[in-house]
Amino acid sequence: MSVAADVVSRTGPVLPPGTEAALADWLPRQRWFAGKGAGPARVGVVQRTVFADRLAEGGPRGLFLVVRVDFADGTAAQHYQVPLAVRAGAPEPPGPHVIGHIDGTTLYDALADHELVCEILRLIGSGRTHHPLAFRSEPPVRSGVAAPLAEPASASRPIGAEQSNSCVVVDDRYLLKVFRRLHTGVNPDLELQRALRASASPYTAPLHGAVEGELDGAPLTCAIVQTFLSGAVDGWELAGRDLRRLLTDDGRWEGDGTGFAAEVFAMGRAVASVHADLAAALGSDTMGRDQLVALAEAMNGRLDEAQHVVPGLRRYAGALRDAFAALAALPPGVPVQRVHGDLHLAQVLRSRSGWTLIDFEGEPAAPMAERAVKHSPLRDVAGMLRSFDYAAHLAVPDRAPDPAGARAGRAWADRAQDAFCRGYAAVAGRDPREQTVLLRAYTVHKAVYEAMYEARNRPAMVAVPMAAIDRMTR
Numbered sequence: 521m522s523v524a525a526d527v528v529s530r531t532g533p534v535l536p537p538g539t540e541a542a543l544a545d546w547l548p549r550q551r552w553f554a555g556k557g558a559g560p561a562r563v564g565v566v567q568r569t570v571f572a573d574r575l576a577e578g579g580p581r582g583l584f585l586v587v588r589v590d591f592a593d594g595t596a597a598q599h600y601q602v603p604l605a606v607r608a609g610a611p612e613p614p615g616p617h618v619i620g621h622i623d624g625t626t627l628y629d630a631l632a633d634h635e636l637v638c639e640i641l642r643l644i645g646s647g648r649t650h651h652p653l654a655f656r657s658e659p660p661v662r663s664g665v666a667a668p669l670a671e672p673a674s675a676s677r678p679i680g681a682e683q684s685n686s687c688v689v690v691d692d693r694y695l696l697k698v699f700r701r702l703h704t705g706v707n708p709d710l711e712l713q714r715a716l717r718a719s720a721s722p723y724t725a726p727l728h729g730a731v732e733g734e735l736d737g738a739p740l741t742c743a744i745v746q747t748f749l750s751g752a753v754d755g756w757e758l759a760g761r762d763l764r765r766l767l768t769d770d771g772r773w774e775g776d777g778t779g780f781a782a783e784v785f786a787m788g789r790a791v792a793s794v795h796a797d798l799a800a801a802l803g804s805d806t807m808g809r810d811q812l813v814a815l816a817e818a819m820n821g822r823l824d825e826a827q828h829v830v831p832g833l834r835r836y837a838g839a840l841r842d843a844f845a846a847l848a849a850l851p852p853g854v855p856v857q858r859v860h861g862d863l864h865l866a867q868v869l870r871s872r873s874g875w876t877l878i879d880f881e882g883e884p885a886a887p888m889a890e891r892a893v894k895h896s897p898l899r900d901v902a903g904m905l906r907s908f909d910y911a912a913h914l915a916v917p918d919r920a921p922d923p924a925g926a927r928a929g930r931a932w933a934d935r936a937q938d939a940f941c942r943g944y945a946a947v948a949g950r951d952p953r954e955q956t957v958l959l960r961a962y963t964v965h966k967a968v969y970e971a972m973y974e975a976r977n978r979p980a981m982v983a984v985p986m987a988a989i990d991r992m993t994r
């Protein structure tokens with residue numbers, strides 16, 4: 521399973537013996553490691569690509585590793601990406617990025633090493649290949665505009681701890697995002713942002729380049745670089761600020777909120793515009809009878825899985841299946857296209873230039889083939905409508921639940937959902953709420969996903985989607 525550490529460079533083996541044991545200890549402690557509940561794991565390095573080697577001169581060696589994890593309990597094997605730094609001695613202060621100290625070297629996460637982060641950007645900027653990895657810069661949208669990434673960078677810092685992947689901000693200008701859990705196939709975060717760059721969408725952060733590879737003969741997306749929107753605030757934070765303004769000092773809710781509804785109207789416009797650009801760039805289709813039935817079956821399948829994880833869903837199963845059956849019975853001809861796939865308030869950033877959609881990778885645990893399936897754009901609309909409901913529950917932490925507060929939160933979510941749909945309609949020409957059956961099916965389907973996601977990742981929050989399911993099935 522593993523590639524032996526047998527390649528010897530001027531300074532000894534490329535990977536010191538014991539690397540896999542150190543990784544086996546380090547990986548399960550990472551936020552993005554998806555195999556946490558699966559028991560003991562065996563770890564093997566199945567691919568390693570040296571992209572920088574200055575160990576002999578007292579500098580770092582940088583490698584991209586593909587690591588395979590096999591689980592003792594029979595859970596299917598998972599692949600992860602680890603950009604690895606190796607330096608002589610113990611140059612790194614202890615921290616969560618340190619993987620181990622072996623044979624006089626320190627092994628640590630290369631994203632914490634400014635020199636190596638710069639090297640990755642330089643390789644992308646100059647379009648180099650270190651087989652099997654291709655470092656590519658995106659062709660200029662307008663001719664004569666050079667790729668900016670070859671310039672030296674002076675500072676880099678990791679951002680966000682609670683993420684599925686790992687991001688580093690370079691010079692406050694670029695965001696390098698390294699995908700952690702690997703699925704073969706082109707990641708939609710690259711595919712869709714490439715298409716949106718080509719159509720010069722003003723609602724995405726321009727893509728500058730990517731690192732692409734292959735595993736077992738299939739394509740692999742390893743990393744992307746895009747413009748970092750310095751000073752941007754995400755929709756979740758803005759929603760929280762608006763909700764906090766409604767809350768009086770003595771704990772009562774008062775007023776209608778401030779300008780947030782106007783912001784949300786603009787957000788709806790941005791999402792509809794991105795949908796139009798995606799349809800133009802990557803094509804659209806219609807669902808016939810068979811596809812509608814298959815979609816309803818997939819939704820039922822997820823409900824089956826979710827009921828094992830959240831037994832409380834069982835009492836709603838009849839009403840939920842009715843919503844999916846109504847979808848299956850819709851007249852054929854429902855338009856479908858590529859969509860964001862996991863849209864919520866933290867996936868939209870508000871900066872001076874307006875709203876920007878980020879993170880087009882879809883549901884991070886799903887195989888790429890599933891994420892590439894065309895859907896009604898109402899899938900994203902449903903995701904955002906659910907997010908306003910979440911915000912009303914959670915954006916004001918430590919607030920004791922009380923009926924008046926719940927009513928005020930509900931009224932806030934209703935207003936936000938209304939503003940979003942009106943903004944969406946202003947660009948799409950049709951209010952998503954007119955497609956009642958479709959929107960209801962996608963919305964309850966999303967809530968079922970959330971119940972399962974929360975049970976696995978944030979059990980204290982299961983009550984949020986469960987309350988929505990209770991309300992929507994009454």
Ligand SMILES: Nc1ncnc2c1ncn2[C@@H]1O[C@H](COP(=O)(O)OP(=O)(O)O)[C@@H](O)[C@H]1O
Nearest residue numbers: 680683684685686687695725747748749878879
């Ligand atoms: N282009 C960008 N400009 C500014 N901040 C960004 C940008 N892209 C992502 N971020 C920030 O980084 C965080 C993680 O990015 P995201 O693409 O959502 O990664 P993940 O797949 O790990 O969730 C986001 O929540 C956002 O705050």
Ligand SMILES: O=P(O)(O)O[C@H]1O[C@H](CO)[C@@H](O[C@H]2O[C@H](CO)[C@@H](O)[C@H](O)[C@H]2O)[C@H](O)[C@H]1O
Nearest residue numbers: 683684862864865866883903906907910970973
């Ligand atoms: O951001 P990710 O792509 O990793 O998405 C996953 O995590 C999200 C939580 O961080 C989760 O979103 C759910 O919680 C949000 C509030 O924290 C809420 O705004 C969303 O509406 C709700 O779905 C998302 O489902 C999951 O895929």
